[in-house]
Amino acid sequence: MSIDPDLLRGTPLFASLAASARQTIAAAASLRRLAAGERAFTQGEPAGEIFLLLAGGLKLTRSGWGREPVILRIVHPGEVFELDHGPHRIRHDATANALRDSTLAVWPLAVWQRLLHELPGLPFGLIQALGLELAETQGRFLEIASLDVPRRLAHAVLRLIDRAGRLEEEGTRINLPLSRQDLAAMTGTTLHNVSRILTRWERHGLIIGGRRTLLVRDIPALMRLATAEA
C-alpha cells in the first residue's frame, strides 16, 4: 500500500485537490507492475478497481462481434482509467494490455467509493476526467464516421506524437511499441491498409517506419493531410 503523493499531482483528476487529500488518496493506493505484454485486466472479468498509470503505456481493447478487437484508447502516464463505475459496469468492458513495462497505482473500488465521499473535491475531478474522456471518444467517433483511412490514420499518429512523442535528431518518434496491427485497430482498418499508407508516406519523406516504431519527420505535412478537405 501507499505511493508517493507527488505522483498524483500530474493528473487533472487530483491536481485541484489539497495536498492533504492527495496524501490520503496516495496512502490508499497500492502499486502494481506489469511487464510488457501482461494485462491489468481482461474484458468480461468482474471489475473492482480504479487505475492510474504512473509509467509505461497500455492499450485498452474491446472485442465484439466484428473481426479483430478494436483499440478504444491508449493510456499514457498520468492518465486514469476504468473509472466509470456505476451500478452498471460490474465487469470490465475492455482488456488492458501493457505495451511496455508499466507501473500502476490501484485503488480497490470500495476504497475509492469511500474516498469519493470523504474528499469533497474528488467528485468534481472525476466529473472533469469523465468529461474529457467523453469528448475524446466523441472526437474519434467523428473521425471514423467522416474521414477516409489515410486521414484518420494521420489523426491517430498525430495524437500519439502529441502524447507519447520523443524528440530525435531527424524528427519526433512515437515512444511506444505499436505494431501496424495496433494502428489498424485504432483506426478501424486492416494492417495491410496501414502498411501501404505508411510506406507511401515514407516515400514522400513524411515518416520513417520500422518494426513497432514510427518516426515522424514532417509533422506539419501530416497535419495538412489529416485535415485536408479532399
Place this chain on the structure above:
Amino acid sequence: MSIDPDLLRGTPLFASLAASARQTIAAAASLRRLAAGERAFTQGEPAGEIFLLLAGGLKLTRSGWGREPVILRIVHPGEVFELDHGPHRIRHDATANALRDSTLAVWPLAVWQRLLHELPGLPFGLIQALGLELAETQGRFLEIASLDVPRRLAHAVLRLIDRAGRLEEEGTRINLPLSRQDLAAMTGTTLHNVSRILTRWERHGLIIGGRRTLLVRDIPALMRLATAEA
C-alpha cells in the same frame, strides 16, 4: 422559472436524490419549447446551459473536416445533455436540432454549479450519467470500427426501436421523424447506401419504410442481422 419536480424523477441523474433536492433543482429550471426544426444551440456558440429533454426528440450533430455532419447522439425524453462542462468546453461542440416539437428544462451553468455543490447527491448522479454516455459512445465507436454498413445500420435501428419505439398492429415504429440522411449520419455512411439497404430489408419483409418513418416488423431477424458473424 420552475418546473414540476416529478418530471425529474424519471432520469437517472436525479432519481436517487431526495424529493426536497429535486424540488430545489426543479425550482431553478426554466422551461423552453422548440418547434420541430429549431435548434437549442449551435456548434461553436458559447456554452452556458445544461439541458434536460422533457418531451419530443433532438439530434446532436457535429460537423468537422469531413463531408456531411455526423449525428453524435439522439436525445430522448428524460435524457440530459450538454453536461460535461469543465474548464475546457467553453463552447458547444455540437448542434442540437429538434426532430419534433420539444420541451426542455434548462439550467444556467452558474446555477447548475451551485446546485452541484449544494446538493450532496447530485455529483454522483452526474458521474453516473457521464459514465453511461461514455459507455454508449464507446459502444458506437466499436460498431463503426468493426462492422460493415448493414450491420451498423441494424444496430442503429434497434437502438431507436428500443428507445423510441411505438407498438403498432404490424410491428414497432420508430416514433421520430428521421430521414434516410439522418440514419446515414448516425452510421457514418451515405443516404444512398441506407436507402438501398432498407429497400432490401423491405423486400425481405423485415421492415416497412416510408418518408421519414420506419416500421420494424421482425425485430429478432434484425437482431440476428446485427450480430451475425459474417
Place this chain on the structure above:
DNA sequence: CGTATTCTTGACTTATATCAATGTCGGTGG
C-alpha cells in the same frame, strides 16, 4: 542460426461512395 513475429507487396474481389436521373410524397399558395 533457425524460428517466430512483424512487415511489405502484389493480384484480386467486393463494399461502398459518387454521379446522375427519376420518382414520390406532402405542404403551400393560387
Place this chain on the structure above:
DNA sequence: CCACCGACATTGATATAAGTCAAGAATACG
C-alpha cells in the same frame, strides 16, 4: 381544391477505396 414546388427517396451505372487472399522479406529473439 388542385397544381405546383420543394424535400425526400429510390434506383441505376460507374468509379474507387479498402478488404481479402497469398507469398515473401525483414527483423528480432532465443
